[in-house]
Amino acid sequence: MSRISKMQIPDSDIETLPDSSAVPANESEKTSNVLLLDAVVILSKANGINVVQLGARLAVVGELLVSVLAHLPVSMRADIVKSFRDRIEELMSLSDDWSLPESYHSALLSEVNRYLNAHASLLP
Numbered sequence: 001m002s003r004i005s006k007m008q009i010p011d012s013d014i015e016t017l018p019d020s021s022a023v024p025a026n027e028s029e030k031t032s033n034v035l036l037l038d039a040v041v042i043l044s045k046a047n048g049i050n051v052v053q054l055g056a057r058l059a060v061v062g063e064l065l066v067s068v069l070a071h072l073p074v075s076m077r078a079d080i081v082k083s084f085r086d087r088i089e090e091l092m093s094l095s096d097d098w099s100l101p102e103s104y105h106s107a108l109l110s111e112v113n114r115y116l117n118a119h120a121s122l123l124p
Helices: 026-069 074-095 101-123
Strands: 005-009 012-014
Touching: 026 101, 074 101
Parallel strands: none
Antiparallel strands: 005 012
């Protein structure tokens, strides 16, 4: 039977084999699969936390922008919307240079519409 040692990694313990040559091939493969699965679980958890945090930041920024817009004169709001639309056009033209997934474009347009709708709701 092989001896397994533990290596400390933040928020988890992942088992590693000190010398794979002393381990039968099928046991080594099973251990490798377990380690790979553990690494995927750790990565997925970290990415999930990051996505939730990014979503919270986006929500706060969105509410801040709506609050700021509400206190600006109507003429300034119109200029801001024009500038915003121009900048979004530029952003979209830049994204044409890279192969980005449809989900990126969909999320971008969804957020743009959210801000434009927030602006429209503030009109007298």
